[in-house]
Amino acid sequence: MIQNNSRPKTAIILFNLGGPDGPDAVAPFLFNLFNDKAIISVMQPLRWLLAKLISRRRAPVAKEIYAHLGDKSPLLENTEAQAAALEKTLNGGGDGRGDDCEDGSFRVFIAMRYWHPFSDETAVKVRDFEPDKIILLPLYPHFSTTTTGSSIVDWHRAAKSAGLNVPTSVICCYPVEAGLAQAMAGRIKPGLDRALKEISAPPRLLFSAHGLPQKIVDKGDPYPGQIEANAACVAAVLETDFPGLDWTVCYQSRVGPLEWIGPSLDDEIERAGIEGKALVVFPIAFVSEHSETLVELDIEYAKIAEAKGVPAYIRVPTLGDDQIFIDLLTRLVKNILPDGGSVIPASGERFCPASAVSCPLAL
Helix, strand or coil, X not given: CCCCXXXXXXXXXXXXXXXXXXXXXXXXXXXXXXXXXXXXXXCCCHHHHHHHHHHHHHHHHHHHHXXXXXXXXXXXXXXXXXXXXXHHHHCCCCXXXXXXXXXXXXXXXXXXXXXXXXXXXXXXXXXXXXXXXXXXXXXXXXXXXXXXXXXXXXXXXXXXXXXCCCCEEEECCCCCCHHHHHHHHHHHHHHHHHHHHHXXXXXXXXXXXXXXXXXXXXXXCCHHHHHHHHHHHHHHHHCXXXXXXXXXXXXXXXXXXXXXXXXXHHHHHHHHHHHCCCEEEEECCCCCCCHHHHHHHHHHHHHHHHHCCCCCEEECCCCCCCXXXXXXXXXXXXXXXXXXXXXXXXXXXCCCCCCCXXXXXXX
C-alpha cells in the first residue's frame, strides 16, 4: 500500500509516574523517585546518597505493598489502556496503526518518570515516528512541580538527547474542565447512591489527593489550589442529584517527618467515625489505579475506617479509560493543535493565583 503523507502527524506523549514491574525493580524505582531534584531539592552528590539510603530503607515495606498487586504496579497496563483508547478516539475510531492511520494523524506514546518506559526510550520511538508536532499531555490533571513540572523537564532533556527537534506544546493542567468534572461525577454518583441505600443517611464525600510537603506549597506550587478548584467543580455537578452534598478535600500518602498539607485522610476518617458519617472516598488526583488506590485506600485506610467506627467506607474507582474522560483528553489535544504556544493550560489562560509562583505560566 502506498502511504499518503498529506496529513500532518502528531505525537501525543502521556506523562505518568511509572511503577516497578517486579520485586527487583522496587528499590531502583524508589531510588529514581528520590533522586529527582523536584522531590528532594538538595544538591548532588548528597541527593544521590539520600536517595540510596531512603530507597534501601523503604524497599522492604514497598515490596509488601506490591505483593498485594502481584508483585508489580498495574500503572503501566492502566496507562496503556488509556493511551489505546485516546489514540482510537483521536483517529476517528481506528486503532491508529492500521489502514485508517497510514496517512498520518495521531500516535499516542507513554513516558513514565521513574520506571520504564522512560522519556529516553519514548523519545527515540517518537523520533522514528517523524511527527510534525508533539503534544505533551500529563495524566495529572493538576499541575505540580513534583509531577508534571518534573516530567516536562525530563522530556525536554530526553528529546534533545535523541535529536528530536519538533514543535512541542504542553497541556500543563486541566482541573476545571467541564469534561473532567462530568467524568468524575459519573464515577462518584454510584458510590453516593450505594451509601444512601446502605446507611439511609447522607454520607460525606472525601476528595482524597496525594499529599505534598508544606514547604513545596510555600514555594508557590499551585497543586492544592487546583485540587480545591477541581473538587468544587465536581461537587457542583453532583449537587443536582445530591442537594446539600457534604464534601471536603483531604490528602493521603504522608511520609517522613516533614509538615504536609492537610487535612489528612486519617484525620477525616477519625472525624467521620466520631460523627457517625458514612464515607465515600474518591481519589481525585489519580486517574489510574495503582498502589495508592488499590492498597492504601482499599486496604489500609479501609481498616482505619473500620477501627474508627465509620459506618460505611466506599471507595470510588479512578477514571481509567472512562469514555467521558477520554473524550476530554481528545478535545484538549485537538484544541491545542492550532496553537503555537509552548505551555498552555486547557482553559487557554492562567487561572492560578499570583501567589502560585511555581505555575509554569508565572511571569
